[in-house]
Amino acid sequence: MVLLRHGQTEWAAAGRHTGRTDVALTAEGEKQARETGRRIDALGLRDTEVLCSPRERAVRTAEVAGLNTRTWDALVEWDYGDYEGLTTAEIRETVPGWTVWTHPCPGGEGFDAVDSRAELVLAVAESRLPEGDVVLVGHGHFSRALIARWAGLPLVEGRRFALSPGAITVLGFDHGVRQIVSHNVH
Template sequence: MTTAEARIVLLRHGETEWARTGRHTSHTDVPLTANGEQQARAAGARIAALGLRDPMALTSPLVRGARTAELAGLNAMPWDALVEWDYGDYEGLTTPEIRESVPGWTVFTHPCPGGEKAESVQARADMVLAIAASCLDERDVALVGHGHFSRALLARWAGLPVLEGRRFAASPGSLSVLGFEHGTHQIVSLNIESQSPNEERNVS
């Protein structure tokens, strides 16, 4: 049985120029900004303070994820399952731009033409969490990834449909901690970060 101390840490990559300007970024491989690199280093200090048990670290293979893991001091293995929600035709667009043709659009409530369906994201999130949870009897797990997929992971750990990822925050460079209370999945900490509030809604 999983111990009460077992944890899965979700680390969103640091700021990129596209994230700073609100452009949806899935497969486009943009680097961290200087601020994003600082965020990644600060996240590493916060992870070290958690005192994780021999953590297994996995990262999105995209440069913004891998570089964040490196700067955070995580010896992370790349895992394609941690890539961002595929925005399809909306890649590189901001939410206001998308809403010019689709009023009220969000990635959680509306489709992405040519991209990934919510059902596919939910299945992927469930697979990631199942594999991570299978390791927890022996060691903690750190997953380095992206904004919307991290929010999908939070929703699924809480037993909610992926749609409800809209209710969780995942700022650039932020940490969230998943754990247990009396055997029940619990979000122990959410969106621990050190940046100004006006950066929190950046995507991808």
């Protein structure tokens, strides 16, 4: 299973939390998506099933990378609620020490909802692995939640996995045990 984070956007470059807002890729994001297409080719994943967040930045990344996708709402980014569009520094002006991993997002998605969604995505993707690889095109925080849950870690441990725009993470097995094969490759 391959996780692909969308390419750079203006909001991502500025550190703004981008959940529901549809923002376009920057020129750098388009370049990252093209480079990702070459990595997909190198991995032999051109004819693989690809599931993609319906957000423009994810769909465009998949398109530029040359992937034929099916969108799936379960792959959207964490809903940041009232913190949408704000940076961590701005949020910490009123909530010291805030992180998406350790504090709620008022008006947004709670930890249990994100965890349940991550488990659903992993169960569906894993059920398709006997037929071949699956590529999941999505977003930074939610992909990191997927990585943590794949590794059997609590959702909060997603904080330990950096995931750059346009990067790929490969999840697999070793003797039947889930493992992170490679991470944050760009």
